[in-house]
Amino acid sequence: DVKVTQSSRYLVKRTGEKVFLECVQDMDHENMFWYRQDPGLGLRLIYFSYDVKMKEKGDIPEGYSVSREKKERFSLILESASTNQTSMYLCASSFDLASGIPGELFFGEGSRLTVL
Amino acid sequence: GNSVTQMEGPVTLSEEAFLTINCTYTATGYPSLFWYVQYPGEGLQLLLKATKADDKGSNKGFEATYRKETTSFHLEKGSVQVSDSAVYFCALSEPGGGADGLTFGKGTHLIIQP
Numbered sequence: 001d002v003k004v005t006q007s008s009r010y011l012v013k014r015t016g017e018k019v020f021l022e023c024v025q026d027m028d029h030e031n032m033f034w035y036r037q038d039p040g041l042g043l044r045l046i047y048f049s050y051d052v053k054m055k056e057k058g059d060i061p062e063g064y065s066v067s068r069e070k071k072e073r074f075s076l077i078l079e080s081a082s083t084n085q086t087s088m089y090l091c092a093s094s095f096d097l098a099s100g101i102p103g104e105l106f107f108g109e110g111s112r113l114t115v116l
Numbered sequence: 117g118n119s120v121t122q123m124e125g126p127v128t129l130s131e132e133a134f135l136t137i138n139c140t141y142t143a144t145g146y147p148s149l150f151w152y153v154q155y156p157g158e159g160l161q162l163l164l165k166a167t168k169a170d171d172k173g174s175n176k177g178f179e180a181t182y183r184k185e186t187t188s189f190h191l192e193k194g195s196v197q198v199s200d201s202a203v204y205f206c207a208l209s210e211p212g213g214g215a216d217g218l219t220f221g222k223g224t225h226l227i228i229q230p
Contacts, residue, residue, distance in 0.1 A: 004159070040222065041222065042205065042220050042221060042222035042223050043160075043205065043220040043223075090159055090160065092159075092160075104150070104162060104165065105152075105160075105162070105218060106162075107152075107159035107160040107161065108159050109157075109158055109159045110158070110159050
């Protein structure tokens with residue numbers, strides 16, 4: 001069974017702390033994504049990566065960075081957490097255009113982050 | 117740019133009722149269209165998809181038809197169950213846009229009462 005695994009389901013951090021959210025996929029997908037989900041706003045794309053060491057900004061990259069050192073792993077980093085980053089964070093992966101349908105994403109279960 | 121508009125929720129229905137969740141889109145080309153579902157406490161999972169006009173996607177009793185003339189992809193189910201309670205997201209992906217993910221609607225929370 002295909003799987004996208006996010007390292008932490010629930011985190012509580014303090015303002016100013018550095019936060020790492022890890023995501024691992026076992027499907028050999030080229031593309032990986034980080035979204036945040038907020039009530040009334042739906043899903044918003046933070047960053048995505050289409051290859052190892054490559055990254056692209058999504059719609060709301062401010063306050064975040066990412067790292068993709070290995071194909072299967074995509075990390076989201078909050079350098080200095082703030083209360084407005086309290087949210088549900090969702091990681092996803094997909095095949096590249098040549099081998100799959102664009103837009104067919106596989107999601108992890110989400111990481112709910114609370115910043116106090 | 118691309119956008120997806122869904123009906124506002126929550127939508128509350130009784131078990132065995134007929135369900136329609138409306139979805140319309142704006143896109144510059146000919147997108148692929150998707151419905152994703154998020155059950156409580158879980159991530160999103162693909163429910164069904166359609167990649168060209170007049171295609172019908174179906175899964176678990178849900179259906180949606182890609183209507184290019186009305187730029188719509190409404191989700192329907194003939195008889196809902198309590199286990200269908202979830203948040204439903206309509207989404208689109210432009211051809212050649214696979215690397216930058218999907219454009220999502222804001223989601224519709226569906227509540228099915230016994």
